[in-house]
Every structure is written in C-alpha cells, then in structure tokens.
Amino acid sequence: MASLKKIGKKLLAKPGKLYRRHIRKDAFTREVERWFADRGDETLRLDYPDLAKDSVVFDLGGYVGDFAADINGKYGCKVYLFEPHPVFFQKCVERFRDNSQIVPLNYGVSDVDGFFELSDSVDGSSFLNGEHDGKQTVRCEVRAVARVVRDLGVEQIDLMKINIEGGEFPLLEYMAQHDMLAMTRDYQIQFHKFIKDAKLRRDAIVDALSKTHDRTWCYTFVWENWKRK
Numbered sequence: 001m002a003s004l005k006k007i008g009k010k011l012l013a014k015p016g017k018l019y020r021r022h023i024r025k026d027a028f029t030r031e032v033e034r035w036f037a038d039r040g041d042e043t044l045r046l047d048y049p050d051l052a053k054d055s056v057v058f059d060l061g062g063y064v065g066d067f068a069a070d071i072n073g074k075y076g077c078k079v080y081l082f083e084p085h086p087v088f089f090q091k092c093v094e095r096f097r098d099n100s101q102i103v104p105l106n107y108g109v110s111d112v113d114g115f116f117e118l119s120d121s122v123d124g125s126s127f128l129n130g131e132h133d134g135k136q137t138v139r140c141e142v143r144a145v146a147r148v149v150r151d152l153g154v155e156q157i158d159l160m161k162i163n164i165e166g167g168e169f170p171l172l173e174y175m176a177q178h179d180m181l182a183m184t185r186d187y188q189i190q191f192h193k194f195i196k197d198a199k200l201r202r203d204a205i206v207d208a209l210s211k212t213h214d215r216t217w218c219y220t221f222v223w224e225n226w227k228r229k
Contacts, residue, residue, distance in 0.1 A: 051158055065091070118137055
C-alpha cells in the first residue's frame, strides 16, 4: 500500500509525462515503445536489399555519420551525407577520410537556398523547433533540393533518409509541388511533432507520396518508409 501511495504522489506531482507513460500512454509514446521493441534502428532502417555499389543514398541530417557508415558498410553504396552543423560536418570529414563512397557536404537540403541560425542542441539541432528559442545558435547553409541534385549530377536517388528536425515538411511539400517525389525510390522519413499543424501537413505529404509510392512500414512520427510503385 505504501508503494502505491508513493507512485500516486509522483503521478500527481508530475501528471503530464508520468500520466501519459503509466496510465493513458499517448499514441506517440506507444509508437516509440513499439519501435524500440521491434529494434527498428537495427532492422528496418537498414533493410534495403535493392541497394548495391552503384546505388545513391542521400543522408539528410547526417549528424556524426552513423547511418551513412551502417548503410554503406552493408551495401557498399554511394552516400551523400548532408550535415549543415560545422562541428558535426567536420567529424564526418575525419571519420570518412579514407572512404570515397561517403561524401560529407556542409549544408542542408531544403526548399530554398539560404543561411539560417541553427540551434546548437547536439543531435536535435533545428532551424524550426520553437522549444530551442534562446539557445546558442550557429550560422548554417541550406540549398534547394533542385539545385542539389543538379549540382551533384544525380538523376535518381535510391534511398533518401530524412531526419532534419522539422525541415522535412517544407522539403517534401516543395518536392510534391514540383513533381520531384518520383525521383527517389525509397524515402525513410522521421516527421516531427513540434511543427505547427504537423499532423495536417504530414497528412498532406502522405497523400502526395501515395500517388507515387507505397508505405512499406510506419511508426507514426517516429520513422516510416515509402517505396516507389
């Protein structure tokens, strides 16, 4: 009885997160738990048997290069790693110095060209997260996706992994509006909830993707994959 009372006091003291976790569990929490229970990072995110040495992968939000290293190590594919944060970019340059198949690029991919203040929040750095207001920032570059593929001479992308802390919305909306979605065979996307109207905007992107791709797996607002029809 004493332990139950103690748990009850904790729940009353911190009703938000503890209530969601122990009593109700919101949909996002359930999806996160399902993702980790299925070991999605070790299985689904690296399960692309169509990739080969001549395949092209875009790693948007490369951070320190773990995904690029894993996908290249498994399939030998060419990986363009986009990381606008100068510190993380330099770590990737040093990490892949002897691997010509992984190409770190010190800019992000977006719907427009420009320079922005990026919140300096380790692997959660973001141009768009309002919760990061007041945090230290670094000046970073983004380039429009149409310019990026033109400059790199890329006609087809075999896999585009997108984890860009809210930037996925304007990027994918732009690609949908300009009939660019079909140039990528597989999209591995992490949508973020902190963006205003995130659910409505995700729903619209899902509708657009559904015209050219089939969703092969989905953990809502955690990770999902779309494969070209």
